[in-house]
Amino acid sequence: MITRKTLTFDHPLLRDLEHPCFEARGAHDGPRLTLMAGVHGCEYSSIAAATRFMRELDTAELSGTIVALPIASLESFRRRSPFVVPIDGKNLNRSFPGDPDGGYTDALAAAILQTLIAPADAVIDLHGGDMVESLEPFAIYESDESEALAQAFGLPYVTRAKAPSGMTCSAAGGPAIIAEAGGIGQLEEAAVELLVDGTRNALRHLGMLPGGAEPRSVTTLGEHRFVNGVRGGWWETAVATGASVREGESLGVIKDLFGDVVETVASPQDGVVLWQTTSPAVGENGLLLGLA
Numbered sequence: 109m110i111t112r113k114t115l116t117f118d119h120p121l122l123r124d125l126e127h128p129c130f131e132a133r134g135a136h137d138g139p140r141l142t143l144m145a146g147v148h149g150c151e152y153s154s155i156a157a158a159t160r161f162m163r164e165l166d167t168a169e170l171s172g173t174i175v176a177l178p179i180a181s182l183e184s185f186r187r188r189s190p191f192v193v194p195i196d197g198k199n200l201n202r203s204f205p206g207d208p209d210g211g212y213t214d215a216l217a218a219a220i221l222q223t224l225i226a227p228a229d230a231v232i233d234l235h236g237g238d239m240v241e242s243l244e245p246f247a248i249y250e251s252d253e254s255e256a257l258a259q260a261f262g263l264p265y266v267t268r269a270k271a272p273s274g275m276t277c278s279a280a281g282g283p284a285i286i287a288e289a290g291g292i293g294q295l296e297e298a299a300v301e302l303l304v305d306g307t308r309n310a311l312r313h314l315g316m317l318p319g320g321a322e323p324r325s326v327t328t329l330g331e332h333r334f335v336n337g338v339r340g341g342w343w344e345t346a347v348a349t350g351a352s353v354r355e356g357e358s359l360g361v362i363k364d365l366f367g368d369v370v371e372t373v374a375s376p377q378d379g380v381v382l383w384q385t386t387s388p389a390v391g392e393n394g395l396l397l398g399l400a
């Protein structure tokens with residue numbers, strides 16, 4: 109049986125929030141899974157995937173229970189605010205485990221941790237590139253025990269977050285992954301399908317759906333690395349998202365607003381460009397891309 113609920117939190121800063129939420133109880137006993145999306149509120153393909161997965165789920169096949177929260181940051185979604193929660197400008201996916209005595213985003217992280225992440229045996233958090241971010245589908249995890257789940261999800265690349273990342277997947281006690289597909293503010297059917305299909309395969313791996321995980325072609329990369337510029341200004345990439353790059357290779361340039369190049373950004377290592385900022389507008393020390 110799948111029920112639709114409205115999740116609320118008692119915290120004074122969060123009292124007005126009414127999160128649509130699904131709860132699925134399987135026909136057989138099994139683990140408790142939390143499925144989330146919309147930690148970044150403009151990553152539409154991942155939000156759509158969480159909703160579609162729950163609407164298509166047949167609980168006669170399910171062992172265990174699923175709590176699904178398709179939009180974890182309602183304020184970011186409603187105000188179309190990429191990366192950060194507009195109320196205090198903080199990135200929810202760098203704020204875990206959160207702090208109930210902190211500001212809005214810290215309190216939200218703490219409430220999500222207490223209500224959804226801590227009670228779960230496994231956590232799958234769906235993401236994609238945000239409003240100004242292109243992305244090659246990949247899964248990221250932080251703890252050793254999460255690697256097999258990241259592999260089973262079956263996206264083309266798997267990478268490991270540098271701990272402590274402050275991401276949802278860093279806050280869980282059991283296996284926890286972030287799976288990413290889609291980007292640049294688009295609702296992309298192919299990305300939605302990838303994430304729905306990956307979620308199904310991850311549940312087979314967890315023994316929550318029958319059949320066992322199907323083998324997928326996955327390339328395991330090393331630790332995920334953020335690449336920031338130094339100067340603010342106008343960013344132009346020189347590489348395609350998904351491209352393999354060599355250490356020292358130019359990843360792009362930052363120009364001043366007269367059009368003069370003020371910085372050439374060299375790759376700090378060999379790797380695959382998993383995502384990059386598509387907006388030319390970057391601030392000082394601005395985040396440009398991620399590779400592994």
Ligand SMILES: [Zn+2]
Binds near residue numbers: 201236238
């Ligand atoms: Zn995200």
